[in-house]
Amino acid sequence: MDATAPHHPHPMIRLSGVSKTYGDGTVAVRQLDLDVGRGELVCLVGPSGCGKSTTLKMINRLVEPSTGVIEIDGEDVTHGDPVKLRRGIGYVIQQVGLFPHQRITANVMTVPLLYGESKAHARERAHELLSLVGLDPEQYGDRYPHQLSGGQRQRVGVARALAADPPVLLMDEPFGAVDPVIRGRLQEEFRRLQQELGKTVVLVTHDIDEAVLLGDRVAVFADGGRLLQYDTPARLLAHPVDEEVATFVGAEQGLRRLSVTRIDRSQLEPAGDLAEADLDTTVPVGATLEEALSLMLRHDRPAVAVTDGQELLGVLTPAGVHRSLRAALRE
Known part of the structure; x- marks a missing residue:
């Protein structure tokens, strides 16, 4: 390619x-x-x-x-x-660049206000976006940037970039x-x-x-x-x-x-062949091989059960993980 x-x-x-x-x-x-x-x-x-x-x-x-x-x-x-x-275009950089003397809600309101939106609508939009990025506006909206952690400031930066939709x-x-x-x-x-x-x-x-x-x-x-x-x-x-x-x-x-290869259902084995497998240790068919292998290691199981959300499709063994990786290489 x-x-x-x-x-x-x-x-x-x-x-x-x-x-x-x-x-x-x-x-x-x-x-x-x-x-x-x-x-x-x-x-x-x-x-x-x-x-x-x-x-x-x-x-x-x-x-x-x-x-x-x-x-x-x-x-x-x-x-x-x-x-x-x-x-x-929304733009987010590593050093978020929030206005230090403005509260968090006011920081997110900046762009909608520039676009001529009313203060009430801009505030409502800011609260929606703060909630969307996992910051409760009631708890964080009136704080200043220095009162937030680095991760929280980064979320505010994402919210501000999304403010103009x-x-x-x-x-x-x-x-x-x-x-x-x-x-x-x-x-x-x-x-x-x-x-x-x-x-x-x-x-x-x-x-x-x-x-x-x-x-x-x-x-x-x-x-x-x-x-x-x-x-x-x-x-x-x-x-x-x-x-x-x-x-x-x-x-x-x-x-x-x-971490990027999904479970290949063609590489599953019938559950009956692995009586030792704990069928309570399950992953959905859309999971990655990393998730399946991690579960096997964490619970010390020879296989994990794979379901489509309702039915058991089969079990995935370490050999099945290997075959799935080999099959992905050929794609």
Whole structure:
């Protein structure tokens, strides 16, 4: 598969031949073709200085491209009014940038008020969004940013970016400044939120684990702003296009593949053949191999029962996990 092969006939975001060369001759991004489908979450990943943040900033023209065309929802936005463009795009950065002297509700109200909404409607919208990101407005709305934890401030940043109900959300290392436990919780909640709201999201991260956990597709960049591979997490881990991608994905790619490979019902065995299996130890058929294997290890079982929510479909053994991984490699 070509790293930059178009995926959607009518993408929400399309970058065609986009480059950024600075005055001193430094090439930040080189001839980039990238499509992001409507409602898709795409992660841009790569080492520091590989052009992923520059790419994100070119989409909302905080950085102007040197060459190429950027289209959003079929409209060429390369030469239009950048301020108008940004009003239709939510933007979340690592250091959230909340207004320190404004209460949390007022911070989230900022964008709706700029758009001319009444204070009452803007406040109502802010309270809805705070609830949506898991912050009770009654408890947190009147606090100031310094009275919140890093993870809570990050949630407020997401709420503020959603306040104008933008179809496109750009996120630059949004969970990078919080501790690992909180980060994992924020990632899971954000994935659920994105699926619920159907936003088109482009997220920059240096963390391959975050990219394969969150992304519908992952774009791997290299130094000099080159796009090496653009693929689903499962295909990226199973079929790195070259040694450079394989090295970046790392030695743990086999373990990471467990987290993105779903249970293959054709690899299940009849429950009757495994009397030892505790059939109370069950996973749904849509679970990942990692979830199934973790359950086996945690409960010291030779297999886990797999159900479709109502019926028992069979049991998955470690051998079945191995066969499922092998089958995924052939896809």
